[in-house]
Amino acid sequence: MGQVLKEKSSPDDNDNTGKLSASDRVAGAILQDIRSGRLVPGQHLLEPELTSRLGISRGSLREALKHLAAAGIVDLNRFRGAYIAALDRKSVLDLLDTLEPLARLAARLAATNCPNDRAAQRLVKSAKVLEDLRLSGQRGDYLNERRRFYDMMVEMGGNVELARAMPLSRTDLFRAQVETRQSESQRRRHAEGYAKIAAAVQARDAAAADKAVADHFAGTRKTMAELPAEVFPNG
Amino acid sequence: MGQVLKEKSSPDDNDNTGKLSASDRVAGAILQDIRSGRLVPGQHLLEPELTSRLGISRGSLREALKHLAAAGIVDLNRFRGAYIAALDRKSVLDLLDTLEPLARLAARLAATNCPNDRAAQRLVKSAKVLEDLRLSGQRGDYLNERRRFYDMMVEMGGNVELARAMPLSRTDLFRAQVETRQSESQRRRHAEGYAKIAAAVQARDAAAADKAVADHFAGTRKTMAELPAEVFPNG
């Protein structure tokens, strides 16, 4: 699944009442722990540890793990358990190639279909928050806000299928791997990318939004090329 | 989530031994039943019926349903159970907008990175099989071969993340809705689209492959516009 994992009630939630099932809470908690750094890519998830820590039964936990596996967040190995997925360099570049056309579509749609000025302003605000968190905030806060930025942009575009297909949770995963290894200038480049995207959307300029996303991805590819091999599994 | 649901052992399978878990077998069986028409969009899936028919426990079934829900194949409603997802007209058009850039990327990659002639020939062969099945075959056979075509093309391109992100299972879903309502000419247009894509890939012409996919999607949009409202839920 493209993914389709959010923690709060959202269009793709499994229930419409606002109450989350146990497995959804668990899936959200694991995602949150990945963004915050509590769980790291490659880490082995033990059922006994998780069930006791989260206070749920094995059945609910296993449902959550199936959900996360479908989203590519964890790898399930028969009789060996669940591991937080770890992306090697090729997978990261493949993921960027895959995400880019979807993100560009999202940006074009947001610029075209932006329902009102308040929505665009929220996007700009989110970009500003990212700029602030880049310096002051915790790592998890930055990644949470980044996710919020994408979710908002997709929602503004009004294409419900896009929200499903965009592999944002998987991107969170590689961001979590990379986040602590970036230089200040790389971090700045990243945060500024969102500001430019938001500005283009606010200006209702679809072509500029498309280009802003393309530039943003080019910057990310540059950063990936600059990172040392130890950041990725298998050299 | 893009999807990530295959029935046989495949790159995204949860085990590397070739043996499938019970929940994966169930998920595959449900997908197959959708393609073959045994299960129709909107249908309510009852746990007691499925556990007895498939001979598995409720726990395994629920794991499978979580997996399918993450892929957008079933809707899970708290205390109301699982329903085969049904796409209204807007969702179908949104899905086409989302899938198109990914399919074009897949075609370009396949044309560029096609490892050997045999692979390209298999793609052409698959397109021919589709042309045959269009007339003679069962509905499920056509949709299965169509899925195989996409899987092959993606694999030829060598981008593993693309396989995850492409919402092919969700497309199966809307194909299953639409398949029996198409005219002969619409069906022919669809099958011929694959032949043109395969030819461009075989010629190693990325630009032509990209255009062939774009044309194919344009044809599908046309077909969607021609279909009557009763094909889709909610008019």
Added chain:
DNA sequence: TTTCCTGATATTGTCTGACGAAATCATATG
């Protein structure tokens, strides 16, 4: 010492049974 085999332990995959919560259905009542 190093390597290989073997058994003990740990972990997962799966099933069964149970119970409360919520939805659905049938019936009675106005």
Added chain:
DNA sequence: CATATGATTTCGTCAGACAATATCAGGAAA
């Protein structure tokens, strides 16, 4: 006919059990 009420169904979740498999520790052999 509409509505309220109780019975039934179905789901969400848990606890416990057992088999299959992987992992690890310790001993035997080179």
